[in-house]
Structure formats: C-alpha cells, structure tokens
Amino acid sequence: MLVTLSILLENKPGALMRVTGLLSQRGYNIESLTVARTLDPTLSRMTIVVDVETRLRPHLLKQMNRLINCLQANDLTEGPNVVRELVLLRVRAAQENRTAILKEAEIFGARVVDSSVEGFALEATGDGEKLDEFVAVMATYGEIEVTRSGAVAVSLEPKKLRLSPPVPKAQGEPAGTVK
C-alpha cells in the first residue's frame, strides 16, 4: 500500500542516500520524495510516498528511526493530515481555447505563471487526485508538459504540532562524552 512518511533528518551529505537506500535495498519503489531545509538549517524535512507491504510498515518506520542521521520518522498515512502537491503544467493552446483554459484553471484554483502566443504555463496545488483531474482536463485542450513536485505532508495531530523542529531528548543516556 502507499504509505506517506514524514522524516526529519540532519541536513548532511549522504543523509538522503541512507533513507532512500533503506527503501531500495528492500525493493520498494518510491512514488514521490520531497526534501527541504527546516527552520533550523541543520535539519531537513522529507516527505516520502512509498509502496510498502502493509505488515512491514511498523518495521520500516523503526528502521528509519534507527538511522543515525534521522531525528524522527513518522507514518502519516492514517490519522489527520494534510497532503499537498504542486504541479507546473504547460499547455499549448489554440487561439479559440484560451478562454476556456483560463476558466478551467480557475475552477481548479490554478494560477497562470506565464502566458505566450503558444499557450500558458499554469501552477496548481492540491491533493494528488485533484491534480490528476486537472492534468487530464488540460490534456483535452492540446499538448501538455507536466512537472509534479510530489507530496508534502503535515500531520494535524495535536501532539505532533511543533513550531520548531522537534529534537527528541536522548532517552536514558545523555549525549555521549569522550573520555
């Protein structure tokens, strides 16, 4: 099943590789992956949508949490959350379709980011299904070119709401010291 994981990790070379490596070594295919710096520039937030056997989900999450660079991995698949994606779409439009395209774009809440004699470049955000529809509709007007960002997600559970990046206190032992 498709699982949405939200991962907070150190913003370091190789950190991304560890996360993706964990998935690829099990033969899982990543559907989408986004990653960007958090408020704390030493940390990155990653959202991954990946196809995982249902019974292996908890184990996968534990393995993610075991990565030294990973501060926290959460499974957002269930429970209240918001998942959004961005699509950039260029459509080549014949003169007579231009108004219709703009109307349609408005219905989907898309914005025009470029307009030329060739056609439009549009920007839309939403959940994946809505964007699928948007793309399908636009394809009826002419040739299209599509780039999608992949999902970014945030949990709406109260306990997971943290305004600054959560840094879990080491349970048990304090940070190590060198003799």
Next chain:
Amino acid sequence: MSNLMNGARILLECLVRENVDCIFGYPGGVTLPLYDVLYDHPIRHVLVRHEENAAFAASGYAHATGKAGVCCATSGPGATNLTTGLVDAMMDSIPVVALTGQVTSKLIGTDAFQEADTFGITRSCTKHNFLVKDINELAQTIHEAFYIATTGRPGPVLVDITKDVLQGQAHYTPVHEIHLPGYKLVTEGHAGQIRRAAQMMWEARRPYVYAGGGIIAAGASGELQDLVETLDAPTVCTLMGLGGLPSSHPNFVSMPGMHGSYAANMGMYECDLLIALGVRFDDRVTGRLAAFAPHAKVIHVDIDPAEIGKNRAVDLPIVGDVKKVLTKLNRHLKEFAPTMQEERAADRAEWWQTVRNWKEEHPLQPVFSATEIKPQHLMYEIDRISGGKAIVASDVGQHQMWAAQFIRFDEPRLWVNSGGLGSMGYGLPSAMGAQMACPDKTVFAIVGDGGFQMALPELATLVNYGLNVKVIIMNNGYLGMVRQWQELFYNNRKSAVELSAFPNIEHLGAAYGIKSRIVHTPAELQAGLKEAMEENGPYLMDVRVSQYENVYPMVPAGGAINEMVLAPPQPVAVPK
C-alpha cells in the same frame, strides 16, 4: 590548548584517546601520511595480507575484548576489500571502526587512480559511515565513529578520510562532546514493563530463557546467571550467545536452532514463557516461524527497537540494555523469590524432568571410531584441552556447528565466529585478532579445508607477529555443509563441493616456517594436539576426519523446530 599537527597525527591522537592499542591494516597510496606517523607511534599496526582479513581480525579483537576493533585500508580496492568484514560485523553486532583513505578531495569523482565511492558502497555495510573532507571535522568524526560503534547495538562504522585531510595541517583541540542529535539510545528499559516481566516470569510454569549475542555485547553474563538461578529456568544460548551462560552451568541446556540439540529445540517448542534476551529470532534458530514456541508468551529484551516484533510477535517488549534491564528485573524477581520459588517448585521439578528426559532421549554426544577421526571426536579433544577456558575462533560450515555443539565455553568472549553472515575465511584472521587482544590465552582457529584456503595468506601474518594461534584444520576434503545439503536435498548430486588438491600442510608449514603436522588416525590425535599446545607460536594441524560425516540434529530450512532430523537417513552417502 592546541597545537598544529597534520591530519594523520590528529587521527592517531584520537585513537589513543579511544584506548586503541592495535590496528589491523594494509597501507596504500593515500594512507601514506598515516603510515608515516604510525612508523614510530606506540599504537601497534598489524600488517595483514589482505584487507578483508584486517576487518575480520578487527572483529576477532572486538569479540575477545568488547572494545572496538580497528582496521585500516587504502582507497579503492583496499576499501572494497573491507566490505565483507564490515557486513559480517554488522550482522553480528560487533564494534569495528574501519578507517579508509580516500583520494584528495579535489579528485573525488574524477575516476582518479584507486578511487572508489567508499562512502556510497559501505552505506549499507555499516551502522554508520562518514566521509571527512575537512580536517577541522576529523577529530570530532573519529570520536563519533567510536561512540556509534560501541554504544547501543554495536556495529561497524567506517570513516573515509581524504588524503588532503591526512596530510593537511590543523590545530588539534581535544573533543569532549559528541553531537549526534539523531542517535537515539534507549538503555534503561521501561520500569513498568520490567515489573510486568517479573510477574509473567513467576506466573509461568515452563519458563525458558533464550539468550543471545546481546548478553555478550552488554556484558550481562552475571545478571543472566542470576536470573536463571532465581527462576530455575532451563536456558539455551544461541550461536552468538555461547558463553553468555557458562556451558557447565546446570541450567544450561545447549544451543538451539538448525543444528541445536534435541532438548534445546524441544524446550523452545514446549515452553509456556520464552524469555528472549538480546536475540533477534534468526531464521536459523526459529525454523518455520509459525511452529516456533507455539505455546509460549514471549518477553523480548533488546536494545534495538527495530528487533522487537520483527520476526515473532512479542507479548512483552522491553527496549533497553540487557544488563541494565536484567539488573532491575532480578531485583523485582527476588522480591517474591522465597514464596514464589516455593510455589513454583513442583512446576519446575516437572519441567526440568521433561528437559532431562529430552536430553537423555537424544543426547548431544560425540561420535568415536577406532579407525577414523570423527569430527565430533576432534571437537571433544579440543574441548578437553580448553576446559571451557580457551578462545576458539571458528570458520563457517560443519566444523563450526560441531565446535558449537561440543566445545564448552565457561566465560563470555571465548567463542569467536561469523554467525549472521556466515563468511568463510573468518576463522584464521579473527583468531589473529583475538590473539593480539589476549596474548595470554590459548587461541584455537578451527577451520575447514575450504575456509582455511580462503585465509591462506594470513599464515605469513602469523609468522610475522609470532601469533600463538593453533590452526586446526578439520579436513574432510569437501565443502562439507554444502555437500550435506546436496546429499539431503539435491539427490546427492555433489556439485562443485569436492576440494581435491589440498596442499600438503607439512610442506606448507615448512615453507612459512610454521610447525605443522598431519593427523590421520584417532590414535595420533591427542599427541598431535599436545604438540600443538607445547609449541610456543603458531601451529598448523591438518586433521583428516571421516569424509562423509554430517551434522545432526538438523532442522531442515523452513522446518518446524520440533521436527528435527536426528540422524542421517540411510544410506548416508555412496563413497566413490
């Protein structure tokens, strides 16, 4: 206070602060600055003859001491040769720190001479790895590497260091703090869970302790002994856990699993409470999971949360350091001990009677013959000499299983072997590492004729450093374990398992200057071993054992552990 020094010297300063006394390695182009500093440094460098063996030796050192073993290799082929040893340490949770040279920062990614993506290649071979391109990060990284390798669930950590870092100059400031925000260590164990565990243990009528490598890693032998004595529970130690409870302890049953004893496996099957301590429910132990401990509730103590419930659903998980958890658990158990011991006395007597009956029905007993040396006989003789005190490093295969079955270990850290990965060629180099760590102990390397030939170049290392390792080759002329499976599951079609053209060991020994002997008959065996023990230095012994002996009992892969094959199906094999 700080002073200017080059990266190589900073590296060694850090190693000294980590109490490293010995490095197993092989030099090369980009590690030249390091070797220049090592030239007159008190840290001892052991020049192995192949980098893979450096990693195995470091693992042997770590097995014997619990300290991190350190190995070192150059960039490219040096680093790639380490990988098997790193995966091996990963599978068996052995603390190893690997230092590799990397080409100069500016050359990375240009296909420079001896360049390999060590950082990428070893990502999945290590608990963690680092690439150091900035000399100012070197000291911090080295200490972090040791910290990660030796804490929590131990494992291998690799630090890839570019040549410009090794030869660059920087002010060295000793590091006092580790900063690893993502490294979550849970060591104490949940107090409520521990209390509940104690309760479950007293409630159980047929408790059974399943102790693994975690006991050794945590140094929890004493606590384990305390627990099993309080509970009076039968106890099995896995392949990695042998020595966790002394083999001569009355509560010790034996090793469970594919080649475990009948009693050990039947106990697993019949118990009503399985107390799993520092184990990972490996498929070689459990057999078919559905038929593993089917009547039992399971308490699982492990420091790695990812192990909990991985293979077997757990009724009571406790994440924590098994030593700390057992210390608290023992306290709780003892609160009720006098009354509960009395209350459970009848149950225990019955349970022990059952276990003893299993032991008597199908005991693990060495096989002897007047005309040929049975492999079990060989292990029996080694056991007699060892008396539970010698370090035994084993290779992988039939001899490993017989050694595990018949050699007693009365202390932890005596049994050195490659359990999880099953890397042939491990026995000899790991024995070297153990011998370097414990020069006063008797060290046996028990190897097959296959694995021995994989580690052959290290004979030179034995001679170089006068390492007092008794290399006992259990020579049956076959890759015995593979042949056993071909016999049993592939219509006895022996494909590519015959090892003809084994070198004459006496000539080979003479060529290296190692005292050596071929032993053909049971009558010579004791004398041969006596001679080996009297030799103050390495000794090679080629023991010609009966060729077609197979390891039993055996739980066929995917079989249920209570359905062991106890003896060879007849006929065993058709000699040519």
